[in-house]
Amino acid sequence: xxxxxxxxxxxxxxxxxxxxxxxxxxxxxxxxxxxxxxxxxxxxxxxxxxxxxxxxxxxxxxxxxxxxxxxxxxxxxxxxxxxxxxxxxxxxxxxxxxxxxxxxxxxxxxxxxxxxxxxxxxxxxxxxxxxxxxxxxxxxxxxxxxxxxxxxxxxxxxxxxxxxxxxxxxxxxxxxxxxxxxxxxxxxxxxxxxxxxxxxxxxxxxxxxxxxxxxxxxxxxxxxxxxxxxxxxxxxxxxxxxxxxxxxxxxxxxxxxxxxxxxxxxxxxxxxxxxxxxxxxxxxxxxxxxxxxxxxxxxxxxxxxxxxxxxxxxxxxxxxxxxxxxxxxxxxxxxxxxxxxxxxxxxxxxxxxxxxxxxxxxxxxxxxxxxxxxxxxxxxxxxxxxxxxxxxxxxxxxxxxxxxxxxxxxxxxxxxxxxxxxxxxxxxxxxxxxxxxxxxxxxxxxxxxxxxxxxxxxxxxxxxxxxxxxxxxxxxxxxxxxxxxxxxxxxxxxxxxxxxxxxxxxxxxxxxxxxxxxxxxxxxxxxxxxxxxxxxxxxxxxxxxxxxxxxxxxxxxxxxxxxxxxxxxxxxxxx
Ligand code: NOJ
Ligand code: NOJ
Numbered sequence: 239x240x241x242x243x244x245x246x247x248x249x250x251x252x253x254x255x256x257x258x259x260x261x262x263x264x265x266x267x268x269x270x271x272x273x274x275x276x277x278x279x280x281x282x283x284x285x286x287x288x289x290x291x292x293x294x295x296x297x298x299x300x301x302x303x304x305x306x307x308x309x310x311x312x313x314x315x316x317x318x319x320x321x322x323x324x325x326x327x328x329x330x331x332x333x334x335x336x337x338x339x340x341x342x343x344x345x346x347x348x349x350x351x352x353x354x355x356x357x358x359x360x361x362x363x364x365x366x367x368x369x370x371x372x373x374x375x376x377x378x379x380x381x382x383x384x385x386x387x388x389x390x391x392x393x394x395x396x397x398x399x400x401x402x403x404x405x406x407x408x409x410x411x412x413x414x415x416x417x418x419x420x421x422x423x424x425x426x427x428x429x430x431x432x433x434x435x436x437x438x439x440x441x442x443x444x445x446x447x448x449x450x451x452x453x454x455x456x457x458x459x460x461x462x463x464x465x466x467x468x469x470x471x472x473x474x475x476x477x478x479x480x481x482x483x484x485x486x487x488x489x490x491x492x493x494x495x496x497x498x499x500x501x502x503x504x505x506x507x508x509x510x511x512x513x514x515x516x517x518x519x520x521x522x523x524x525x526x527x528x529x530x531x532x533x534x535x536x537x538x539x540x541x542x543x544x545x546x547x548x549x550x551x552x553x554x555x556x557x558x559x560x561x562x563x564x565x566x567x568x569x570x571x572x573x574x575x576x577x578x579x580x581x582x583x584x585x586x587x588x589x590x591x592x593x594x595x596x597x598x599x600x601x602x603x604x605x606x607x608x609x610x611x612x613x614x615x616x617x618x619x620x621x622x623x624x625x626x627x628x629x630x631x632x633x634x635x636x637x638x639x640x641x642x643x644x645x646x647x648x649x650x651x652x653x654x655x656x657x658x659x660x661x662x663x664x665x666x667x668x669x670x671x672x673x674x675x676x677x678x679x680x681x682x683x684x685x686x687x688x689x690x691x692x693x694x695x696x697x698x699x700x701x702x703x704x705x706x707x708x709x710x711x712x713x714x715x716x717x718x719x720x721x722x723x724x725x726x727x728x729x730x731x732x733x734x735x736x737x738x739x740x741x742x743x744x745x746x747x748x749x750x751x752x753x754x755x756x757x758x759x760x761x762x763x764x765x766x767x768x769x770x771x772x773x774x775x776x777x778x779x780x781x782x783x784x785x786x787x788x789x790x791x792x793x794x795x796x797x798x799x800x801x802x803x804x805x806x807x808x809x810x811x812x813x
Contacts (some may be wrong), residue, residue, distance in 0.1 A: 258640045261647040262684045268654035269680035273314060275672040277332060278365065283672060287365040294362075295576065295658070295670035302576050303658075303670040305370060306749040307362045308343070309431060311336070313512070314678045316388040320685075320692075323395045326797075333392055340385055340413045342367050350377045358382045358419040361433065373427035382416035383449035384512075389693075390449075390456045397460060406460055409774050414465065417453040420446045421472040422653050425479075427709045427755060430494050431505060432563055436787040437496025437735065437755055440483040444509040444525070447476035451695045458805075477523065478705035484531055485759045489627065490538035491525065493564065496735045502542045503564040504578035506535050511584045511682070515696035516592050522598060523653030524696045528589035530605035536585060537608045539794075547574060547662035556611040558582075558641025558658070560649070573659040574649075577679035579642050586639035588685035590632060590654030595691075597623045599631060608792075612638070643683065705767060719769035720800045728812035729762050733784060736764040736812075740778030741795075744770050752790045753781055775799045780812060 276296065278287025283296040285304060295303035315336045324330050344355050348369035349359040359377025362370050393409040403463050423448045430439040450473035454466045485492045485501065493503030510525055510532045522529035540558075542565040544550050550559040560574035561582055567573075572583035593599045600620045601609050609616050612634035613627070621628040649665035650656065656676035657667040704721050728736050737753035745768065746752045756764035770776060776797040781788055792813045800806055 254637055254640050258643050265680060266684050269677040272672055272677040273674055288367055290339035291365050292674055293365055295673045301670055305362045306365050309384055310675045312384035312388050314674050317678045319388055319392045337389060343621060344415055355508040375433035377428060379428040380431055380445050382419045383445040386413050386416040386449045388454055390452050394456055398648050399573045413811040420449055421468055424476055435494045435497035437494050439494045440491055441505045443480050444513050447480060447696060448513050455695055474702050475706050477701045481701050482757060490535040492759040496755055498730055498732045498734055499566045502539050507581045507585055509537060511581055514588045515693045516595055516691035517693045518696035519596055523699055523701050527585045528592045530602040533605045533608040549662060549665050558638055558645055560645050564621055570659055573662045573668055575659050576646055576656050576676040579646050580679045580683040583639045583642035584683040584686045586635055590636060591689055591691050599628050690768050720772050721767050721805045722770050723765060723767045723807040725763055725765040725808060726812055727762055728764050735783055737781050737783060738778060739781060740776055742776050744768055745778055750781055770800050772800050773802045785787055
């Protein structure tokens with residue numbers, strides 16, 4: 239839940255801050271109204287959407303976004319629920335409509351399956367609550383996680399206000415469907431949030447982790463204790479897996495395990511703001527906004543846009559610039575997006591709130607390059623809020639954050655409308671008009687700028703030292719296995735991925751369709767860790783898959799004998 243503190247984190251007022259204050263004052267109400275206009279049945283632009291259905295945008299051509307996406311809708315309703323919980327109960331009827339609509343959609347059979355065979359991973363539906371049957375990047379497994387996080391927040395608030403019957407009888411079954419889906423399918427391949435790359439995806443893993451943690455806490459609250467240990471086990475497995483996205487060489491978070499791109503992606507910035515927990519301090523295990531890894535990542539991500547957009551030319555290398563989904567993006571020729579530029583500002587505002595709460599700021603070797611943008615003489619260490627270094631750095635970071643809002647302000651038309659993209663050439667609006675998610679991103683960035691924080695149980699978490707892939711909700715590792723890390727050096731082309739297959743069931747019994755996808759976080763090294771039986775002779779091979787076409791490595795098969803205990807690693811080169 240988002241809470242507004244009594245004291246804003248605004249520091250000394252600068253001219254920049256004053257102009258951002260003005261933009262926030264005018265754009266804030268427009269964003270709030272723009273968001274509500276896109277919710278059926280009464281939203282002024284909701285164009286026939288049924289009650290509680292969020293349209294992505296009223297645009298019907300170039301692109302046609304008059305559909306409802308589970309991701310967009312859930313992120314939007316998280317914002318609405320935050321407002322209800324904060325006291326704006328006039329929006330409660332809308333939340334009830336949303337829950338009812340989503341409960342219907344859960345049951346709609348669709349190209350991803352039925353409610354019990356994978357249909358919950360379907361990314362988008364028609365706004366009359368029927369299935370969208372066209373070709374699409376499916377499934378997208380972040381949807382059920384984001385939806386349950388939004389509904390759990392609402393249900394917790396209702397339960398604590400005494401409305402226990404409705405919560406237990408109506409809301410819990412809806413929440414449980416999504417959480418059970420996450421618990422049993424999190425380790426399956428998914429399309430990323432941009433609907434393009436099929437592999438594992440940092441944003442998806444992180445929001446799944448959050449959903450199961452909140453799910454375990456909520457189930458305990460309402461006495462549904464039978465699910466708790468499985469949710470906790472799978473959450474621990476997710477947190478373990480989450481660590482593998484960090485690329486220590488590049489000092490950033492690789493967004494997807496597949497896809498053949500740099501991996502620098504707003505996916506990671508959005509993760510930081512959507513899993514922010516002020517009580518978790520600057521923990522890097524959950525990549526908190528002020529963690530050294532998330533700050534280093536923010537710099538690498540932002541810098542990747544400096545030279546590719548004309549509107550960024552001439553801007554100093556330490557000032558805010560327009561940012562988009564990822565530098566290789568070609569959708570509408572690849573442009574900055576409002577929601578990604580605002581997400582950078584929001585991560586920095588969240589970081590400032592946490593430093594305020596901690597009363598200090600820590601610079602590590604990992605985050606040094608980030609902090610040296612603001613003071614080239616700063617060194618690793620902890621700086622108390624009473625120190626000059628703390629004041630200098632936090633003031634500069636507040637200005638840096640405000641700079642991203644200023645970029646958005648500069649490219650907002652006088653009507654205040656926010657589309658999906660703004661042109662990299664001249665900042666004019668492109669792609670879908672009135673994107674609901676753009677408005678939601680403005681509302682949350684502005685709230686974060688006023689010091690809004692939230693907490694969901696990320697404090698004190700640690701990742702297990704050995705990761706388990708979980709299985710079908712079975713409860714995780716059996717204990718008697720050897721973690722074998724397979725690493726192969728393989729140069730690939732864009733869109734091509736490396737998989738592992740072999741002679742045991744853990745290696746898919748030589749299947750090519752269920753072979754294991756390796757991570758390219760350290761490209762051209764591809765790797766994966768698999769739990770295998772001890773003291774066993776195993777044969778394996780790497781395969782490459784490009785547009786569905788499979789290429790096997792040349793013969794003979796590779797082989798290992800796993801040790802009786804400990805771990806094991808291979809170091810192979812593609813043949
Ligand atoms: C539509 C998707 O929504 C968008 O994210 C993607 O970039 C384009 N299709 C191109 O694949
Ligand atoms: C394309 C974006 O890439 C995707 O994240 C979003 O869900 C849809 N558009 C709808 O807004």
